Amino acid sequence: MHVNQQSSALSPLELKVQTFFELSEDLCCILGSDGAFKALNSVWTDCLGWQPEELRSQTWLALVDPQDTPSSQTALKSCINQKRYPLQNRYRHKDGTYHRCQWRFSATPDGDIYAIGKLATASPALETQVKLYHQALEATTCGITIADLHKPDYPIIYCNRAFEQITGYSQAEVLGQNCRFLQTPDTDPVAVEQIRICLREGISCKVILKNQRKDGSIFWNELSISPVRSPQGSITHYIGVQTDITHRQLVEATLQKSNEALAMRVETRTTALRKLNQRLLTELVGRKRAEAALQESEARLRAIFERATIGICRLDLRGQILESNPVMQQMLGYSEEALQFREFTDFVHPDDARTERTIYEDLADAEIERYERELQLFRSDGKGLWAHLTVSLVKDDGGEPSFAIAMIKDITERRTAESALRLTRSMLDGAAVAAFLVSADGRILYVNETAALSLGYRRSELLRLRIHDIAPDFQPEVWAEHWGMLKEFGSLCLDSQHQTKEEKIIPVELTENYLLFQGQEYVCIFALDITEHQRAEAEARRALLREQELNDLRSRFITTISHQYRAPLTAIHSSAEGLGQYGHQWPVEKRELHVRRIQVAVNQMTQLLDDVLTLGAIESGKIPFQPILINLGEFCQQLCEELKGDRELQRSQPENEAYPYPVLPPIRFTQAGDPTAVIDRHLLRHILANLLTNALKYSPLGEEVHFHLACEEEFAIFTIQDSGLGIPEADQPHIFELFHRGSNVGSLPGTGLGLSIVKKAIELHSGEIELISQVGVGTTAIATLPKC
Secondary structure, eight states, X not given: OOGGGGGGGSOHHHHXXXXXXXXXXXXXXXXXXXXXXXXXXXXXXXXXXXXXXXXXXXXXXXXXXXXXXXXXXXXXXXXXXXXXXXXXXXXXXXXXXXXXXXXXXXXXXXXXXEEEEEEOOOOHHHHHHHHHHHHHHHHOSSEEEEEETTSTTOOEXXXXXXXXXXXXXXXXXXXXXXXXGGBOTTSOXXXXXXXXXXXXXXXXXXXXXXXXXXTSOEEEEEEEEEEEEOTTSOEEEEEEEEEEOTTSOOOOOOOOOOOOOOOOOOOOOOOGGGGOHHHHHHHHHHHHHHHHHHHHHHHHHHHHHHHOSSEEEEEOTTSBEEEEOHHHXXXXXXXXXXXXXXXXXXXXXXXXXXXXXXHHHHHHTTSOSEEEEEEEEEOTTSOEEEEEEEEEEEXXXXXXXEEEEEEEEEOHHHHHHHHHHHHHHHXXXXXXXXXXXXXXXXXXXXXXXXXXXXXXXXXXXXXXXXXXXXXTTOOHHHHHHHHHHHHHHSEEEEEEEEEOTTOOEEEEEEEEEEEEETTEEEEEEEEEEOHHHHHHHHHHHHHHHHHHHHHHHHHHHHHHHXXXXXXXXXXXXXXXXXXXXXXXXXXXXXXXXXXXXXXXXXHHHHHXXXXXXXXXXXXXXXXXXXXXXXXXXXXXXXXXXXXXXXHHHHHTSOOBTTBSOSSOOOEEEEEESOOEEEEEHHHHHHHHHHHHHHHHHTXXXXXXXXXXXXXXXXXXXXXXXXXXXXXXXXXXXXXXXXXXXXXXXXXXXXXXXXXXHHHHHHHHTTOEEEEEEETTTEEEEEEEEEOO
């Protein structure tokens, strides 16, 4: 309850105690034996923001920092036995923050506990300096963390806003964790082991790690860690400086003096209790401890300044260098004394100095708070270097500009590499072959104009694709295996295929080279369109095959012609010799018989020669295709009459092995439909004559050959059916090939050219032919020709 609530019921002595209780400027309260508040003075509202009514339902321990709860419980228990007990802990303000307090406890005979507390404070000078360091750290663009080596697993006890921006985590999510929470399964174990060695041996190190932000995105983190030692030389903390170097924005670790706000406002109201020596002693001890903490924090920040891996200097508002760290001195080749009080622009290239001076004046006037730029600097030896400069303004407690922190990163090597890269890209852009730069996961990172033109894409479109989108042979699972081979051999040359935007397939010859640049893996691919090359190869193969076929054809032609000419020449020679020697003795009938034999032999030789010439003309394309309007019925009737004359001639031939059917069968011709058509008369004669001759030749005595003409609206269909030998099934696929004859024809005369001529003549008409044959039953030939 509040002390004033029972003032009317108190004795004069108790009223004096109560008045003294309220006059105190320290935190005064009375606790029950269970630690619950029984009475509080108004200082609780002034110092910690609590109204007494709000705390009467609480216990004194409920507002203690959880880390200080065990020691505070011990203090309360010990107080009951020892009557009085001093304690220092962190106590919660109503706004949720914790403030360091000194307590004194005294137990009463009735079991209550009197508690007097005072907020710890520090000197204004130290307080201002800590704020200055904190502002400097918060102003840097590099992530800064501080890990406490006194606690298990080295938890982070501080991180700045830049660390939150780089990682995406808030300070509340970071504090208390070990820095490894940013690592991924792909983080380099060698780098992680190097950090462990550094922590174990108490040394500094610098590594590059593959880390993961809160949103799951990956970034490359250049991490520098350094130990912070106490005045006694023991390592108390480790400072971590993180730089996001994902896109070569080499923002180096900043050294800004920072520490958690140690400055707590201390109410210095003086009361009669100040006369108590013990309270004065306690206050003095508290102040000394706060000063020691500030000095320790300053030492840590100074260590960061001195051991940073980038150049850092402090500038006044005129741009003069007030102090510089060793890295900056080494970078510019000057001593600390030589740099002090020199204007920073004295070391800037004249092309950049005027701009730099103008921008810095805007910073000093607080028109801007920070700026970044890349510029050229001069060393003491006259050599130039490229630097990435970050300048941040630091303000005092009143919000007025105080000084600036400049951070300098040597990027000469990067700028040189970029120049070389631009030259290389210019060369690739002008190359006559398609060029690609592809990442390990198949993303297309660069293409030249030749590649874009060959595939029908814009370059911007190709940069949104992956390699399997334009190379069907490199699907993701295949690309992974191919990448392994490429890393093993370094370069590969192979034939593949590319697919254009219109899904056209282009054969290409690929030359691939594996590249490793700044820890990243790439493959540079040059693609040569080999469409014409393959077409030339195919033409050469076809020409070679054609040459081989012609050689085979020539050999078979000579053999066949020699064989086919031998029989009629022998007949001519025999009959001519007989007529010459014995003709005057032979009767007229016998002489006429030999004369007819000579005529038949001559006709056979003439027909063979005609077939050869016709086939040669068709093969060479020299035979003209001259369709004219004809009456197909009359044409077929006339052809049948001509073949009948040949039958009359052969009917007089004696039966022998070469002619098993000396009397050729008759032809029965029928027709249906309109017989007019536009067809090449000469080629049609070759088609029908060969088909009818074959039907007559292989049909037995007494069997008719059926010849039917069916004229439809668009086609003329010629059907010729015999009852002859039939074609064996094994021979049917080859029956239209040159010089091929059925295996069952025996000694029947023939060249094997007729059906080849038929097939090619029908193809000239864009027609079709079909043979249906069965051995011992006969053959049906169906030729279909367009009527126009």
